[in-house]
Amino acid sequence: MKILLVHNMYQQPGGEDTVFNQERELLESAGHQVLTYCRSNREIGNSSGLRRLPLAAQMVWARDTRREIASLLACQRPDLVHIHNTFLMVSPSIYAACKEAQVPVVQTLHNYRLFCPAANFFRAGQVCEECVEHNLWRSVHHACYRDSRAQTAGVACMLEVHRLLRTGSTMVNTYVPLTEFARRKFIACGVPAEKTVTKPNFVHPDPGPRRSTCDYALFIGRLSAEKGPETLLQAWNRLRVRASLRIIGDGPLRSRLEAGTDGRAPDISFEGQIGRPQVLSALKSGRFLVFPSRWYESFPMVIAEAFACGTPVIASRLGAAQEIVEDGQTGLHFTPGDPDDLAAKIAWAWTHPGEMAAMGRAARAEYEAKYTGGRNYQMLMEIYKHVLRERC
Numbered sequence: 001m002k003i004l005l006v007h008n009m010y011q012q013p014g015g016e017d018t019v020f021n022q023e024r025e026l027l028e029s030a031g032h033q034v035l036t037y038c039r040s041n042r043e044i045g046n047s048s049g050l051r052r053l054p055l056a057a058q059m060v061w062a063r064d065t066r067r068e069i070a071s072l073l074a075c076q077r078p079d080l081v082h083i084h085n086t087f088l089m090v091s092p093s094i095y096a097a098c099k100e101a102q103v104p105v106v107q108t109l110h111n112y113r114l115f116c117p118a119a120n121f122f123r124a125g126q127v128c129e130e131c132v133e134h135n136l137w138r139s140v141h142h143a144c145y146r147d148s149r150a151q152t153a154g155v156a157c158m159l160e161v162h163r164l165l166r167t168g169s170t171m172v173n174t175y176v177p178l179t180e181f182a183r184r185k186f187i188a189c190g191v192p193a194e195k196t197v198t199k200p201n202f203v204h205p206d207p208g209p210r211r212s213t214c215d216y217a218l219f220i221g222r223l224s225a226e227k228g229p230e231t232l233l234q235a236w237n238r239l240r241v242r243a244s245l246r247i248i249g250d251g252p253l254r255s256r257l258e259a260g261t262d263g264r265a266p267d268i269s270f271e272g273q274i275g276r277p278q279v280l281s282a283l284k285s286g287r288f289l290v291f292p293s294r295w296y297e298s299f300p301m302v303i304a305e306a307f308a309c310g311t312p313v314i315a316s317r318l319g320a321a322q323e324i325v326e327d328g329q330t331g332l333h334f335t336p337g338d339p340d341d342l343a344a345k346i347a348w349a350w351t352h353p354g355e356m357a358a359m360g361r362a363a364r365a366e367y368e369a370k371y372t373g374g375r376n377y378q379m380l381m382e383i384y385k386h387v388l389r390e391r392c
Helices: 015-029 049-060 063-076 093-100 135-141 149-164 167-171 179-187 229-238 254-259 276-285 303-306 318-325 339-351 355-370 371-391
Strands: 001-011 031-042 078-083 107-108 175-178 217-220 247-248 268-272 289-291 313-316 333-336
Touching: 001 015, 001 063, 001 135, 015 031, 015 078, 015 303, 015 371, 031 063, 049 149, 049 313, 063 093, 078 093, 078 339, 078 371, 093 107, 093 167, 107 371, 135 149, 135 217, 175 179, 175 371, 179 318, 217 254, 217 276, 217 339, 229 339, 247 276, 254 268, 289 303, 289 333, 303 313, 303 318, 313 318, 313 339, 333 339, 333 355
Parallel strands: 001 031, 001 078, 078 107, 107 175, 217 247, 217 289, 247 268, 289 313, 313 333
Antiparallel strands: none
16 A cells, blocks of 8 residues: 655654654555655744745645645555645645545544643633534634634634634544544534544553552653642652652743742752653553543543553543543543642552552553553554455
8 A cells, every 4th residue: 555644743742643653654664655745833933923824825825835736646656645644834724635535544543632722621721622512713812822812713723713614524434533532622613423433542652550669659741730730749749658760851830840849859859851762662661551641631642651561540520631541440540630639649549559550460461451552553544445445
């Protein structure tokens, strides 16, 4: 099979980039001919003010992307196009090029950008769905994208234009949400149910299960409000047991969080960004991962990586995390944004290492059943074959 993979990388690398690369490697290793078309938001540079005006047009309809994709489709004639992200430089113009060339399109839904300019249904410290319940212009009022009404208006305009053009309903053959929670949410927002097929993220190659643990817990992720690091540190301050926490990652809240933990050093260490091999090593040695996210998430790669390493997860009872982590089986749930409940769950986990080790083994079994490269390849092929059958 000849497949064209399309991805627009963000300025800061993240989970979507990891998934894109893993799926490319998976398809290539299985003998498929894989073509790639990639752009990056780093192309934007440091433009601001009037210099950003052309970006609004690029976001809605990138003529250069459409032209390049049309040429690629004509020359290479792939069997299908699998799109991961079009925001910002690729733009939805790619769908029109695919339809004109009569090449079917698979679209992975990594986030909620179709219905939320900020892509995360999160505002002012809590879940927000005003753009679904009312209209997209609520986001402009709240300056949801980059705290800028002007930039938010550009994203909202892009979404509104393509709703009017019915781009999603007429030019995408299959949408791939990453969890059943996300699938239900997208259907409730208007994505046709018959066009959705759930396929989770995966971890490949298999890092292997852990053999022993050290005396620390882990937070791994971006240090921003929606990820819940403030809830985590508030919970840590309420602990009545002495426990160590390693915080891996960076973000806009880091300096403030570090300033607020002076009294708990050396219990809490901020380690910044580290490489993926070091992340996996930390997961294999940690007692458990704490995942205090306050938004729905889509499919957190770090939870799948924890499961692959045999590490249990304490997660918010919310969205995808609630679906992936089974309370009392592969980890524990706590009430989102509630530091008292989180502190109670952390204290229990720290003082019940035997029970948490059993949950870690169950997490590893869950990985082997659902989140390996082999299992994901099977699911991906089922989606591709279904799309190609429907085309005939």
